[in-house]
Amino acid sequence: MYSLYKTLLGDLADVLFPASCAGCNRALVRSEEVICTNCLTRLPRFDDSxxxxxxxxxxxxxxxxxxxxxxxxxxLTQRLLHRLKYRGQRQIGLILxxxxxxxxxxxPFWQEVEAIIPLPLHxxxxxxxxxxxxxxxxxxxSDATGLPVLNDVVQRLRPSASQTRKSREERWHNVAGIFAVKDTAAIAGRHVLLVDDVLTTGATLEACGQTLLEAGAEKLSLAVLAVAM
Ligand SMILES: [Zn+2]
Incomplete structure (x- = not known):
């Protein structure tokens, strides 16, 4: 009986305060969480490797x-990432x-990856x-693949690099010294996958990846959730 009331109260709460989809603002149905099924199926896939x-x-x-x-x-990707980064909707990060x-x-390349590293924020x-x-x-x-995450291996020393109107060499000097590896033993001889949210010029990813290779990572792969068009 109690669970019936709970279900009814839950339904009532859903009617009075429906949660809306982070992608399209449509009211979510009970089986949906944060992002509606329609938005999940129409995520704009990037397919130009x-x-x-x-x-x-x-x-x-x-x-x-x-x-x-x-x-x-x-x-849609921009709307979801905006909610993830500036509106505190952490679940979007886990779902995507x-x-x-x-x-x-x-x-195929995935078979070789041994550990995953998030690009650190300052x-x-x-x-x-x-x-x-x-x-x-x-x-x-990691939840989907079972691979270990190395969370505190690399550190960001400087907040950001401005990249506008700079030659490639100037850009490099601008990003050099942004990152430092704190735990070289964790990456030594391993194939690591570096993860970031959006790829634009790639300068920050490049700087972090270079730092990992210089610190002894055997191989480096990159995974970016979204590619700026
Ligand atoms: Zn939606």
Whole structure:
């Protein structure tokens, strides 16, 4: 009887205060959480691996690079990532990370990856936001794949690098020294996968990846949830 009341009260709460989808604002039905089924099935998939390789060509020796979604101005991916980064909706990171992980698991290169590392935020920024969105994505990927996460291996020493109107060499000097590896033993001789939320120029990812390789990682692969178009 109690559970019947609970169910009825739950239904009543859903009617009075319906949770809405983070992607389209439509009211969620009971089986849905945070993102509605319709939005999940129409996530704009990125499928141009050549474009990804071109974007980082010659800058960083990577074993593989994977991108999952297209990031377009005003698009669904942008709306979801905005909620994840600026509206405190952490579950979006776990949900999208799990979806990304389920796809990654089917890619051939995945068999070789030994551990996953989220691109770190600067501590000041992480404290302000309360979490690192890339760490949530990484947790989702780990949930879907069973691979270990190395959370405190690499540290961000400087908040950001401005990249506008700089030559490639100037850009490199600008990003050099942003990251430092705290625990070299954790990555020594291993194939690590570095995870970030959005790929634009790739300068930050490049700097972090370079730092991991210099500190002794055997191989580096990259996974970005979304690729800016
Ligand atoms: Zn929706």
């Amino acid at each position: 050549q474009e990804l390789e071109n974007r980082l060509a010659g800058r960083l020796p990577v074993a593989a690079i994977a991108g999952y979604l297209k990031y377009e101005t005003g698009g 990370g799990t979806q990304f992980g389920a796809w990654l698991r089917q890619q 501590p000041t920024k992480e404290k302000k936001r309360g979490y690192n969105q890339s760490a949530l994505l990484t947790q989702g990927i």
